[in-house]
Amino acid sequence: xxxxxxxxxxxxxxxxxxxxxxxxxxxxxxxxxxxxxxxxxxxxxxxxxxxxxxxxxxxxxxxxxxxxxxxxxxxxxxxxxxxxxxxxxxxxxxxxxxxxxxxxxxxxxxxxxxxxxxxxxxxxxxxxxxxxxxxxxxxxxxxxxxxxxxxxxxxxxxxxxxxxxxxxxxxxxxxxxxxxx
Numbered sequence: 001x002x003x004x005x006x007x008x009x010x011x012x013x014x015x016x017x018x019x020x021x022x023x024x025x026x027x028x029x030x031x032x033x034x035x036x037x038x039x040x041x042x043x044x045x046x047x048x049x050x051x052x053x054x055x056x057x058x059x060x061x062x063x064x065x066x067x068x069x070x071x072x073x074x075x076x077x078x079x080x081x082x083x084x085x086x087x088x089x090x091x092x093x094x095x096x097x098x099x100x101x102x103x104x105x106x107x108x109x110x111x112x113x114x115x116x117x118x119x120x121x122x123x124x125x126x127x128x129x130x131x132x133x134x135x136x137x138x139x140x141x142x143x144x145x146x147x148x149x150x151x152x153x154x155x156x157x158x159x160x161x162x163x164x165x166x167x168x169x170x171x172x173x174x175x176x177x178x179x180x181x
Contacts, residue, residue, distance in 0.1 A: 014031040027043075115157065
């Protein structure tokens with residue numbers, strides 16, 4: 001009889017974080033299984049500060065708590081609190097998965113921020129019973145909704161072909177994909 005080896009949900013969370021930043025040369029994700037700790041080593045100080053505000057410090061999976069640490073490499077480290085637009089721009093700066101970041105004036109003077117990811121399917125290894133082949137296929141926007149904290153006025157989208165309708169000032173962005181968690 002074949003043995004089934006399954007990873008717990010916190011390992012899948014690590015794989016999502018790793019996939020989000022896989023093509024970003026400034027961020028490296030490392031999971032320490034013994035300490036149940038996810039460390040992101042970030043080369044850019046502004047990006048490290050922004051990610052520390054977007055990612056939770058801990059993530060709970062039932063009774064298991066995963067610690068998430070942002071480690072700025074070769075910098076002094078900064079814990080500046082910034083406005084949403086600067087946090088979003090710094091967090092996704094030079095990430096090849098992001099096509100564009102748009103700011104749109106909303107009602108009551110609040111700005112809305114749209115992080116528009118490239119139109120591509122992301123696949124990463126998942127060893128659970130949800131997928132026969134052990135691969136998860138999804139979009140960057142779905143991963144972003146799963147790993148980042150809820151920030152009011154920040155929406156994650158996938159760029160669509162120009163034939164879809166447009167939201168004023170955004171270019172093509174699927175309205176179905178602009179909701180938060």
